[in-house]
Amino acid sequence: MNNKGNIYEEFEWRGLLYDATPELKDVLGKESVTAYIGFDPTAASLHVGSLLPIMGLARMQRYGHTSIALVGGGTGLIGDPSGKTAERQLLTKEKVAENIEGIRAQLSHFLDFEREGNPARIENNHDWLGGLQLIDFLRDTGKHFTVNYMLSKESVKRRIESEDGISYTEFTYMMLQAYDFLELNRRLGCTLQMGGSDQWGNILAGTDLIRRVNGNKAHGLVFPLVTNAAGTKFGKTEAGNVWLDPELTSPYKFYQFWLNADDRDVIHYLKAFTWLDRESIAELERSLEENPGAREAHRRLAREVTTMLHGESALGKAEQAAKVLFGGSLENLSVNDLKDIFEDVPSTVIPREELSGDGMGALELCTRIGLTSSNGEARRLIRQGGLFVNNDRLSDESGRVTAEQGIDGELLVLRKGKKSYHLVQIGQG
RNA sequence: GGACGGGUACCGAAGCGGUCAACCGGGCUGGACUGUAAAUCCAGUGUCUUUCGACUUCGGAGGUUCGAAUCCUCCCCCGUCCA
Numbered sequence: 001m002n003n004k005g006n007i008y009e010e011f012e013w014r015g016l017l018y019d020a021t022p023e024l025k026d027v028l029g030k031e032s033v034t035a036y037i038g039f040d041p042t043a044a045s046l047h048v049g050s051l052l053p054i055m056g057l058a059r060m061q062r063y064g065h066t067s068i069a070l071v072g073g074g075t076g077l078i079g080d081p082s083g084k085t086a087e088r089q090l091l092t093k094e095k096v097a098e099n100i101e102g103i104r105a106q107l108s109h110f111l112d113f114e115r116e117g118n119p120a121r122i123e124n125n126h127d128w129l130g131g132l133q134l135i136d137f138l139r140d141t142g143k144h145f146t147v148n149y150m151l152s153k154e155s156v157k158r159r160i161e162s163e164d165g166i167s168y169t170e171f172t173y174m175m176l177q178a179y180d181f182l183e184l185n186r187r188l189g190c191t192l193q194m195g196g197s198d199q200w201g202n203i204l205a206g207t208d209l210i211r212r213v214n215g216n217k218a219h220g221l222v223f224p225l226v227t228n229a230a231g232t233k234f235g236k237t238e239a240g241n242v243w244l245d246p247e248l249t250s251p252y253k254f255y256q257f258w259l260n261a262d263d264r265d266v267i268h269y270l271k272a273f274t275w276l277d278r279e280s281i282a283e284l285e286r287s288l289e290e291n292p293g294a295r296e297a298h299r300r301l302a303r304e305v306t307t308m309l310h311g312e313s314a315l316g317k318a319e320q321a322a323k324v325l326f327g328g329s330l331e332n333l334s335v336n337d338l339k340d341i342f343e344d345v346p347s348t349v350i351p352r353e354e355l356s357g358d359g360m361g362a363l364e365l366c367t368r369i370g371l372t373s374s375n376g377e378a379r380r381l382i383r384q385g386g387l388f389v390n391n392d393r394l395s396d397e398s399g400r401v402t403a404e405q406g407i408d409g410e411l412l413v414l415r416k417g418k419k420s421y422h423l424v425q426i427g428q429g
Numbered sequence: 430g431g432a433c434g435g436g437u438a439c440c441g442a443a444g445c446g447g448u449c450a451a452c453c454g455g456g457c458u459g460g461a462c463u464g465u466a467a468a469u470c471c472a473g474u475g476u477c478u479u480u481c482g483a484c485u486u487c488g489g490a491g492g493u494u495c496g497a498a499u500c501c502u503c504c505c506c507c508g509u510c511c512a
Contacts, residue, residue, distance in 0.1 A: 229467080256465080263466055293464040326465055377458085380473055386459040397479095417459060 007063040011221070013278070014271040016056065018197045018224040021207065027191075027219060028065075032118070035060050035192035036068035036184055038125075038177065038199075039107070041076040041099035042091065045245035046106050048235040048257070051273055051305075052223050056194050057120070058110045066118045068190060069107045071100045074129030075177060081170040082155040082198045100124060106244045109309055121188070128183045129176060141179050144212045145205070150174060153201040174205045181206030182213060190218075197222045226272065229264035244309060250344035251310040255318035256419075258302035259295075263288065266297045274304040317343070325421070330391050335408045338423075342413070346370070347423035352403055355426055359402030362387065362394055371414055371422045381416060388415040 006029040011017045027033060037053045039046065046054070057067040076096045091099075104122055111120035150156055153174065159166035181203070184190035193203045203220035210218040226234040235242050242257045243249040249257075261269055266288060270281050284297040306315045321341045324330070330338065348369040354360055360368075366378035366387065381387050382397040389401060390413050403426050406412050412424040 260465065263464095266466095292466080295464060295466075298464095298466080322465080372458095374476065375478085376476070377474085379479080381459060384459040384472065418465065420458095 007060060007065070010059065010063070011056075015268060016052070016223050016272060018222045019200055020221040021204075021219045023217070024192070024219040024221060032064050032066070033192050033219075034066040034068065034184075034188055034190040035194055036070050036123075036181075036190050037194045038070045038072055038075070038180065039103055040072050040080065041096050041103055044099045044102035045243040045248050046103055047244060048242045049226060050244070052226055053195060054107065054110050055273060056223060060194075061112060061115065061118060061120055064118060066188075067111060067120045068184060068188065069111060069120065069122045070180060070184070071103055071122065071124050072180075073097070073100055073124040073126030075125055075173065075180070076100075078173050078176060079170050080155075080173050080177075080202075081159055081166055082202060102245065109244075123184065123188075125176075125180045125183070129179070137179075140213075141175060141182075141209065144209055145175055145178075150205075153205070155198070155201055174202050177202040178205040178209040181218065182209050185210050185216060185218060186214070191216070192219045192221065194221045194223070197225055229262040246310060246314070251306060251314035252318045252321050252344050254310065255302045255306045255315065255322065258305050259298050259322070261298055261301060263292060266301055270297065270301050270304075274301065274308075276300070276304065317341075325419075330407065330413060333407075335411050338407065338411055338413065342421060342423050345421045345423055347425055349425045349427040351427050355401065355403040355406075357402070359400040359405075362389075362399045362401055363397065365401050365424070366414070366416075369414070369422055369424060371416050371420070386417050389413070391415065 006025065008017070008020070008025045008028045035057070037057055039050065039053075054069075057069060061067045073096060076091065076099070077093065079090060107122060111122075113119050113121070150171065151160065156166060156171060156174070159170075181190070181193050193199075193206055195203060200220070200222050203222065207218040207220055210216050228234050241249075242254060246254075258269070267281065267285050270276055270284060276284075284300055287294065287296040303315060303319075306318060310318075317340070321343075324333065324341050333341075346369075350360070350365075350368070362382060363375045363378040366372040366381070367375050372378040372381055378387075379397050382394060382399070385393055385395055387394050389405065390407065394401075401412065403409060406424075406426050410426050412426070414422045414424060416422070
């Protein structure tokens with residue numbers, strides 16, 4: 001069953017072990033356990049930050065353990081105070097239900113629900129929290145929590161000290177999460193909860209509750225917060241969050257996100273987010289050291305993660321697009337190729353007659369399609385040499401763009417700076 | 430309820446009757462160098478036109494003044510302290 005050794009050690013060398021309950025290592029070495037991680041349905045899609053816990057579950061499964069992804073249909077209605085400095089806005093029930101569906105679909109890319117012997121499961125805590133009676137809950141669960149205990153938890157303490165305080169609702173969150181663990185323990189024999197390091201307090205509340213209620217031993221393991229060397233928040237780019245949903249973050253952008261990782265972070269990301277083994281990673285590390293310009297490690301990271309989430313064909317497109325976009329010439333490409341490559345790029349249709357004759361002023365065009373937000377900004381851009389039409393720099397601010405410049409008379413590729421593209425389709429009409 | 434302090438552009442923070450579209454830092458956007466990296470350097474960062482200039486901004490509404498972000502009145506919000 002445990003044919004690959006102890007997953008605890010695997011987590012350790014991958015840098016995924018932030019903290020764990022003391023007996024966990026032994027337990028994982030001896031038996032196969034059932035583990036769960038909770039996912040918060042605050043948005044319709046998970047983002048790259050969630051990839052770490054998701055991979056955690058997936059790794060457990062590969063090591064022969066049983067993984068459960070819990071979507072917080074019940075707790076999502078309450079809001080977790082962990083890591084938050086202010087009270088959260090409550091989501092509507094409909095919104096939560098919708099978000100759960102989105103998340104469920106994404107999880108299925110990583111977990112194997114058909115796997116022989118230890119199929120993964122998705123549970124929704126609304127199933128047991130939804131019908132819970134307050135009186136019963138207070139007698140059976142609340143009785144096991146002293147307020148003193150809850151007040152001593154970091155997430156609560158911080159909020160107690162803050163000016164705005166913490167609502168009773170959020171204060172209760174910890175109990176509900178502990179109750180989830182208890183339910184999963186009862187129903188499915190789940191004895192391990194994993195999560196981000198901010199979940200440590202809530203997880204321990206769960207193991208404590210299980211011990212008190214039915215005397216079982218349960219464990220916890222938390223992953224470190226993913227950091228990046230630049231000191232900004234992981235998973236954020238200029239354009240905002242990097243989502244797992246291809247509608248929100250296209251495979252191309254997703255690929256680029258990884259490719260653009262800081263040198264100092266790549267190896268660490270390879271360990272955390274891919275399945276590559278020690279030797280492969282060591283090799284990439286060597287390559288990074290000897291020939292950083294080749295960026296083999298980055299490329300591999302982007303490939304691995306993109307394929308895992310979006311599949312081979314999406315990867316192929318992302319790579320092809322990258323080649324064209326950063327390779328230089330658009331010359332030998334047909335309109336159809338371009339449309340394909342620029343699939344995710346914003347695009348605007350401009351009627352042909354507006355571009356006929358001496359065409360449209362470049363300033364006006366940039367602002368019209370939203371590449372710049374004002375003519376002044378467009379002017380600055382051009383002055384500083386940041387505007388490209390079909391990959392040729394346009395440096396005259398009084399320059400004009402005409403239909404004749406269109407590739408096959410149909411398509412203009414505008415670029416702002418190095419990475420920001422916008423298509424203009426020359427429309428009939 | 431009382432006493433102070435404060436609300437300035439994306440954020441922080443100067444300015445305290447004209448020379449203020451408003452110092453400075455961060456962020457952000459371009460450029461150079463590179464490896465689609467980091468660091469560094471340069472430029473830019475209200476709108477319209479760019480040469481001058483015009484217009485709209487400094488919590489809100491009024492007022493004083495030739496002229497206000499800067500003074501006065503009222504109102505709203507925030508912080509600290511006393512009740």
